[in-house]
Amino acid sequence: MLDLIRQSFQKKYNPGSESFFTAHIGVHAAFFTMMLVIFSIGFSPVDPGTAAAANIGGSGELQQFYAQDEQIRIKHDQNDHSREIELLETSRVLDPESGEAIYLEPGNYRVDFEQTGMGEIHSVQIFASDSRSRVMTVRKEAERAGFAALNIIGPDETAEDDDLWRLQVGEKQERDEAEQLLDRLQEAGFQGWITTTSSEESGFKFYSPEAADGEQKTIAADRLEIEGEMMAVDGIRLNGAGLIKSGPEIDVLGWMPIDRAVKYKISPLARQYIPGAEEEALRALAVALRSRFLSDYLYSEEGYLELAELGSEAERGKITAACKSAVYATAGEYLSRKRELMRGYYHPDSGGVTAEPEGLLDEKRPSVRTAREGLSWQEDKYAEKNTWTQNFGLTFIENELLSRLVDLNPDLQVMPSTLEEIEVEDREGSGRVSRLVFHTGSGSFVIEDEDIYEIFAKESENFELPSLLFEIEEYTQNDEVYRFRLTGRGKGHGMGLPLSSAALAAREGTDRREILSVYHGAEIIGLEDLLITERAVDASVQLGIDYQELRQFTIEGRRVFNVIEFNQRRSRYDMQLFLAGDSIESGPESLAGLGERKGALVGVNGGYFDYQGRPLGLLYREGETISTTPPGLSRTALAGDQKDNFNIARYEWSAKIRTGDIELDVSGVNRPARDGELTLINDHYGDLPPRQRNVGVEVLVVDDRIRGMHRGQLSYPLEIPSGGYLIQARGEAASRLSQAETGDPLEIRENIKPESELPGEIDFILGAGPQLIEEGSVNITSEEESFQEDIVSGRAPRTAVGITEDDKLLLVTVDGRQPERSMGVSLEGLADILLKLGADEAVNLDGGDSSSMLVRGFTMNVPSGYREVSNSLLIVPEN
Structure with missing residues (x-):
């Protein structure tokens, strides 16, 4: 079944698809323009061109990686215009632009990039002037008309004896193509003519040293695709590759199954640090390497990994059977926290304590953490207690160290002559040195983090500092340090999986899942459950109001989240609930229109409503009930007080009326009464109450007294009294209410449970549901709240609101039903992203076509369809 899914993805998401590229970059370009208008500070968008190119190459697209049979792209460049390759099968070599192809038999080849002859280039010249600025103006007009490849030719770049600047369009090898371009330019209003220049033609030459006649095959192109398996360099096998002319060099860019990359990398590490080939230690390393390669590949802006990351053929040596078995046994396993892909980290020896991740990791990726909650480092009980010692004498100090202090602190521009003291100024929580101060006769020099490795490197002895977990012992004479000794533990940065400790743990029967849980704070999951979240936009809308766009990738596709974080303590703005058109009778309204009328800076759609735009949940605003949940239902709502404190709870509304000895339950507010029901209609409904042909009783109430009654068909044109309300009753409720008389006092008692925990008086309640998060854990209450299957099941566009532990409000929308852009999200996926954003409580709002977010008048998301909303x-x- 998974193979069938993969095949459908391969057809649908071809990474070379022109339409995919065009749509992707077009969306980003429009979005970039809009962002510049909306945000004035704090905005650093993804470059649209880079983003599109990266996604085509595989970066950020877990779906494409899956569709391409879990292959990654590998690039090898070398400083030479010639290279050796070995083709392992008959291969088709194709120029992707012209379609020209040659076929090569299996064997060894030398590839050169050489001049192959002379050719012609045809362009269309559309303007010439002695003013470069005028030529630039015409160029901008042509760009706006949609033309590309616009070249300005200076007076010194032509054989013409004049001072003219020329604007030429296109560089076509065939004159027919140039004539077609001229026709399109003329249709757009540009007049011109075709110019032809001579050019050198270059291309790739394939020499076969094995052929008796020294067979050569030539194909003129700057880029080739090789369809077939090949051995590119250093014993690395690629499944199809491209040859790219890069300056004087020939680069190879090809595909490789990720598990093949893991096999190449695991062997030298295992030989050196896991010599006993403990099975579960090797398997833990295989999972860490696979996660590392996938993370680096997907986050790569270029869309490939460098071949050097796999090591040379001499370093790799023979791949052992134990290493192959470890890779095979863990196929498809990746490191994850809360389903997010984690980059694998490893090092030879922790020295007894693992390192902190802060300062070492890319903030876009989940950090390494240990299994012990609240700690960023952990004592390593499996670590061997080995120490290392290195002595540094006066020769090293004078000839290497002092000059490096200047190299690493070029701004000081002074060469010290003596070393007086080495001070450890700061250490990480694990004890690793993070900051040193070298006091010299010419002042103090600060060395931090990775530079510490460089300052202590001994070129004369090929010594590299094993780790930053060390102590310094100095020997001085006449207040000058003439030698010092470092005594330390461990090897490597100390973060992630210590290979020596993993081997010892495996020997004691610990399996790879527990090993990786302890040292990486991660669980192992399959590719089908994995997701990657990237922050595409992070901007400030206003003081205390921040906006983010998050993109989440899975093997099934992507989904796009829009997030507002509202810190009401720092803002001069309030969160309020508004009714579309200011009344139920007026029907739904667009979020943009409602926001404009109310002068809103930010907004999202609110609760559920019926086909006429009548709200279906509890709405309460400024002491008055607008609508209620149907009888017998208790649904989750967001409540806010007048001081902008918020909470999320399952609220129940109830009410009773009493006039004389008559006491009746109220079934709802601002909706027609059904048989046996009594409902209240207030001025939030509109000027006229809902009309129906059924028989019943209507009562006008002002200042807690009955001012009028109507018995009979409920189509009588009564108006809702200003400052009062109307009671509508049918069936048994109407029979009992009809016993009251005009002038009788009438009392209404409303009750909302549970009692509010907010410190101030309740300003609004927005009912929706189901609940998504309760007390920091996912708790989806769709069954308890009796929601229909179409609301709670499957992936869909959604809107939600969350409250963080420090009382910030999160407004979240996710686009859906747009396979090329965003597939939507389940309630579980929505809860997961809210947890990642820091929500302690969260509730789902109306979704589908209603899901919409407004910032400064712009709709930030891309709704799946157009739908006006009832409230927001x-x-x-x-x-």
């Missing part, structure tokens, strides 16, 4: 949450200026 808006962030508006304080009163």
Whole structure:
């Protein structure tokens, strides 16, 4: 079944697809323009061209990696215009631009890039002037008309004896193509003519040393695709590759199954640091390497890994059977925390304590953490207690160390002559040195982090500092240090998996899952459960209001989240609930229109509503009930007080009326009464109450007294009294209410449970549901709240609101039903992203076509369809 899915992905998401590229970059370009308008500070968008190219190459697209049979791209460059390759099968060599192809038999080849002859280049010249600025103006007009490959030719670049600047379009090898371009230019209003220049033709030459006649085959191109398995260099096998002319060099860019890369890398590490070939230690390393390669590949801006990362053929040596078995046994296993892909880290020896990740990791990726909660480092009980010692004498100090202090601190521009003291100024929590101060006769020099390795490297003895977990012992004479000794433990950065400790743990029967849990704080999951989250935009909308766009990738596709974080303590804005059109009777309204009327800075759609735009959940605003949840249902809602404190709880509304000896339950607010029901209609409904042909009783109430009654068909044109309300009753409720008379006092008692935990008076309640997060854990209550299957099941566009532990409000939308852009999310996936954003409580709002987010008048998400909304949450200026 998974293979069938993969085949469908391969057809649908061809990474070479022109339409995919065009759509991708077009969306980003439009988005970039909009961002510049919306945000004034704090905005650093992904470059649209880079993003598109990277995604085509595989970066960020877990789906493409899966569709391509879990292959990664590998690049090898060398400082030579010639290279040796071995083809392992008959291969088709193709120029992707012209379609020209040659076929090569299996064997060894030398490839050169040489001049192959003379050719012609045809362009269309559309303007010439002695003013370069005028030529630039015409170029911009042509760009706006959609033309590319616009070249400005200076007076010194032509054989013409004049001072003219020329604007030429295109560089075509065939004159027919240039004539077609001229026709398109003329249709767009540009007049011109075709110019022809001579050019050198270059291309790749394949020499076969094995052929008796020294067979050569030539193909003129700057880029070739080789369809077939080949041995590129250093014994690295690639499944199809490209030859690229890069300056004077020939680069190879090809595909490789990720497990083949793991096999290449694991062997030298295992020989050196896991000599006993302990099975579970090797398997733990295989998982860490696979996760490392996938993470680096997907996050690579270029869309490939360098061949050097796999080591040379001499370093790799023969891949052992134990290493092959470890890779095979863990196929498809990756490191994860909360389903997010983690980059694998490893080092030879922890020295007894693993290192902190801070300062070493890319913030885009989940950090390494140990299994012990609350700690960023952990004592390594499996570590061997080996120590290392290195002595440094006066020769090293005078000839190497002092000059390096200057090299690493060029701004000081002074050469010290003596070393007086080496001070350890700072260490990480694990004890590793992070900051040294070298006091000299010419001042103090600070050396930090990775530079510490460089300052202590001894070129004369080929010594490299094993780790930063060390102590310094100095020997002085006349206040000058003439020698010093470092005594330390461990080898490597200390972060992630210590290979020597993994071997010892495996010997004691610990399996790879527990080993990786202890040393990486991670679990092992399969590719089908993996996801990657990237922050594409992070911007400040206003003080206390921040916006993010998050993109999440899975093997099934991507999904795009839009997030507002509202810190009401730092903002001069309020969160309020608003009704579309200011009344139920007026029907739904676009979020943009409602936001514009209310002067909103930010907004999202609110709760559920019916086909006429009537709200279906509990809405309460400024002391008045607008609508209620259907009888017998208890659903989760967001409540806010007048001081912008918020909470999320499952609220139940109830009410009773009493007039004389008559006491009746109220079934709802601002909706028609059904048989046997009594409902209240207030001025939030509109000027006229809902009309129906059924028989019943209507009562006008103002100032807690009955001001009028109507018995009969409920189509009588009554108006809702200003400052009062109307009661509508049918069936048994109408029979009992009809016993009251005009002038009788009437009392209504409303009750909302549970009692609010907010410190201030409740300002609004927005009912929706189901609950997503409770007390920092996922708790989806769709069954308890009796939601329909179409609301809670499957992936869909969604909107949610969350509250963080420090009382910030999170507004989140996710686009859906757009396979090329965002496939939507399940309630579980929505809860997961809210947890990652720091939500302690969260509730789902109306979704589907309603899901929409507004910032400064712009719709930030891409709704799956157009739908007006019944109500919304808006962030508006304080009163």
